Amino acid sequence: xxxxxxxxxxxxxxxxxxKAVYAVDDDGRYRIVGSxxxxxxxxxxxxxxxxxxxxxxxxxxxxxxGVTAPLEYHMYRQRMDLTLLAQCTGFFKWRVRRHLRPSVFxxxxxxxxxxxxxxLGLTLSQLTGLPDDD
Amino acid sequence: xxxxxxxxxxxxxxxxxAISALxxxxxxxxxxxxxxxxxxxxxxxxxPLIKMGGLPLIAYRSPPGNIxxxxxxxxxxxxxxxxxxxxxxxxxxxxxxxxxxxxxxxxTSVFWLPYxxxxxxxxxxxxxIIAYGRDAGEFLIxxxxxxxxxxxxxxxxxxxxxxxxxxxxxxxxxxxTRVPESLEARDxxxxxxxxxxxxxxxxxxxxxxxxxxxxVSRKIARLGRNGTCDEEENKRFIxxxxxxxxxIGTGGAGFRFLYASFLQEAAVLxxxxxxxxxxxxxxxxxxxxxxxxxxxxxxxxxxxxMDYDKLAVQLRHVADLEADAHRQLRRAAIGK
Numbered sequence: 001x002x003x004x005x006x007x008x009x010x011x012x013x014x015x016x017x018x019k020a021v022y023a024v025d026d027d028g029r030y031r032i033v034g035s036x037x038x039x040x041x042x043x044x045x046x047x048x049x050x051x052x053x054x055x056x057x058x059x060x061x062x063x064x065x066g067v068t069a070p071l072e073y074h075m076y077r078q079r080m081d082l083t084l085l086a087q088c089t090g091f092f093k094w095r096v097r098r099h100l101r102p103s104v105f106x107x108x109x110x111x112x113x114x115x116x117x118x119x120l121g122l123t124l125s126q127l128t129g130l131p132d133d134d
Numbered sequence: 135x136x137x138x139x140x141x142x143x144x145x146x147x148x149x150x151x152a153i154s155a156l157x158x159x160x161x162x163x164x165x166x167x168x169x170x171x172x173x174x175x176x177x178x179x180x181x182p183l184i185k186m187g188g189l190p191l192i193a194y195r196s197p198p199g200n201i202x203x204x205x206x207x208x209x210x211x212x213x214x215x216x217x218x219x220x221x222x223x224x225x226x227x228x229x230x231x232x233x234x235x236x237x238x239x240x241x242t243s244v245f246w247l248p249y250x251x252x253x254x255x256x257x258x259x260x261x262x263i264i265a266y267g268r269d270a271g272e273f274l275i276x277x278x279x280x281x282x283x284x285x286x287x288x289x290x291x292x293x294x295x296x297x298x299x300x301x302x303x304x305x306x307x308x309x310x311t312r313v314p315e316s317l318e319a320r321d322x323x324x325x326x327x328x329x330x331x332x333x334x335x336x337x338x339x340x341x342x343x344x345x346x347x348x349x350v351s352r353k354i355a356r357l358g359r360n361g362t363c364d365e366e367e368n369k370r371f372i373x374x375x376x377x378x379x380x381x382i383g384t385g386g387a388g389f390r391f392l393y394a395s396f397l398q399e400a401a402v403l404x405x406x407x408x409x410x411x412x413x414x415x416x417x418x419x420x421x422x423x424x425x426x427x428x429x430x431x432x433x434x435x436x437x438x439x440m441d442y443d444k445l446a447v448q449l450r451h452v453a454d455l456e457a458d459a460h461r462q463l464r465r466a467a468i469g470k
Contacts, residue, residue, distance in 0.1 A: 043434055044430070051187075084257055088257075
């Protein structure tokens, strides 16, 4: 990649910052050039974010209907999935899956809830609640 | 150890950037590209057994930690590593090092670093940053992937250093304790090239090295032919592959340009012009990786008709170029 070909597509995700990429200058020497982002990279990043947002929105709708626990919504909201949440809490996956059932989640004691709250970076009341309807 | 002020420099990749900065501060000028090259970390790996968000692990470099260990071992640098069972003692140890005027590398989770742009924060637990001081209850941070030094509050840093799960940092902090007086890179460069090329050319596993690139090429070709072709899932796989290749911390094109830059430096350091020629071959592979990324993104976005064969053929082309480049490099380094 030549230095003039370094993409400057002003990726939204970069929030005005630049990342360093290696490109060759006019003398054929490599040097670090700042890039404000590449559209191709932005497409696949947006795709990954949209995937979590979709899962979170679905979980939120189901949590409001009472068919899943708020935990599922918060899990996706924090860009985790079942495997990752299990790893971060140290619970087995089957146990996390069980805790996603509203009736089970409602009866969890604070000690277990703390583990989830800690892994997700939330307070207990955030964890057991859902965002207001807008 | 020096008590010079710590100098922040932005680099393409966090681990090579962090170790380069720490070594420079200790008096050994090792560029990021040299650190990556000498560590022998360049590779390709497709590991379907390890899943991230339901998608297989795809890596363009060897596992986290290998760059730091590889480059320091080959250059004869002594490193000190500390891990902690208890977050409190981990934070106290960090404060002690900083108060003694010693910058240290830290392993952190990107997701919990508040200074990082929100859309770039995913659960990756092996992001390397440098803490070089503290002020008013905050830590002064040099994050190699950012343009400027930054700051972080203690609770956030604690969270980022002590997340659990895969690649859990366990508060890892590290710094060099002894560096050689001058850079003796000739041997290290030759050894590392031998290692990198044999991993890429003669991998014993079909999913590692150039065999791995061909493996994924065949997988992508099959995506289109499956009776149960789920286009959304397929797009996620292809997008994931491109993300691993292009996202912050790869230098773009899955480290290939960074490696080409290493070879340019190696040519000068060892007075061996052949490396300069091979460097251009690696630039070509990087350019073709980027073409793969561009087409993939267009297909994911629907701006180009989804064509799995086109992507598979391009990946095969990349594999051919990489095979040639690594063979030429091996000849240049060890004459066979």
